[in-house]
Amino acid sequence: MNGTNKAKFAKRVIEVLEFFDEEHPQATVMDIVRRFDRPQSSTSELLYCLVEVGLLYKDPHSRSYSPTPRAALLGRTAQPSLVRDGRLTGLIDRLSAQTGLGVGVFGMVGLQAQLYSWRGGQRAVRTSNPFGICGGQKDHLSSSAAGWLLLSTVQQPRRESMLRRLNAEAAQELKFCVSELAARVQQCHDQGAVTDVAGFDSTAQISAVLFPGLPQNQPLAIGFAYEPSEQIDPTLLVQTLKDAVERCFEEQAASSAVVQPLFDPSHLQTISTPHLPAAGMAM
Secondary structure: OOHHHHHHHHHHHHHHHHHOOOOOOOEOHHHHHHHHOOOHHHHHHHHHHHHHOOOEEEOOOOOOEEEOHHHHHOOHHHOOHHHHOOHHHHHHHHHHHHHOOEEEEEEEEOOEEEEEEEEOOOOOOOEOOOOOOOOOOEEEHHHOHHHHHHHOOOOOOHHHHHHHHHHHHOOHHHOOOHHHHHHHHHHHHHHOEEEEEOOOOEOOEEEEEEOOOOOOOOOEEEEEEEOOOOOOOHHHHHHHHHHHHHHHHHHHHHHOOOOOOOOOHHHOOOOOOOOOOOOOOOO
8 A cells, every 4th residue: 555545544534433423323334435425345345444443333233333432532541631531522512502503623733724523503504515514624724713713822923924825825716915814813812712704615603712721733722603694692602612611621620639539558458368288288
C-alpha cells in the first residue's frame, strides 16, 4: 500500500466511525457505501478490518455494525480532563435538551475549522450538503464565525499571517478584506464569544464561546447553530453557553477536591501464611 492509499484508508476509517451518531447507531455495508460513495467490496473489507481490531461490533443476524467501547475510549486518556471525564459530552446533552438547537464543538486543524462533534437540533439546519451538517466537516477559518473565534486564540503576528494566507488561497468569491476580518477576530478575542455566520455550507447562524484553560494551539469552541429567521435572542444564547461552560468547570473543581479513599491501606492486615511442617515430618 503506497502513501496515497494509506492516507485514503485512514480517512475512510475515520469516516466510518463518524457515521455513527444518535440517528445512526447502526449501519450496514450499503449505508456506508451510499453515504460516502465507496465501492461495496472495499467497504466490506474495511468494516471487516474494524471488527477484527475491536472498533466495531457486527450483528450476525442483521449484518449491521455498531461501534464498540474501544472506539469511544481510543485516545481518551491523553485528552484534557474536560474530554477525558465525560463532562464535554454531558454539556452537549444538557445544552441540546435545554434549547432544542443544534450544538457543535469546533477545533482548529491548520487553516480550517473542523466540526469535532455535532448534535442536531429539533429543527434541521439548511445546508447544501445532502446529508446535512455532520461531525468531521471542515471549513476555512475565515468562512465560519467559529473559525474566527478559534483564530482569536492565536497570538500576533501569526494570526495576521494566517489571515493573509487564507485570503491569498481563497477562491475569488470567498476573498475578504484582511483588516476588517482581523478587527472582527480581535473582537472575538476580547469577548471570548461570537454570533455570526455558521459556515459549513449552511445558511445558519452560530452563537459560540471558547473553552478556557486548554493547551496552547489546541482551542475548542462550543456553539448553537440555528436559522437566522427563527425568533432567537443570540445574546441570551451566548450567556447560556458561558454559564454552562462555567458550571462545567465548577464541576471539575468539585471533583478534584480531596476524596476519601475507599479504604485506608494502613488498616490492611498481613495475611499470615499457614505453618507448614518441615520436609519429611509426619503429618
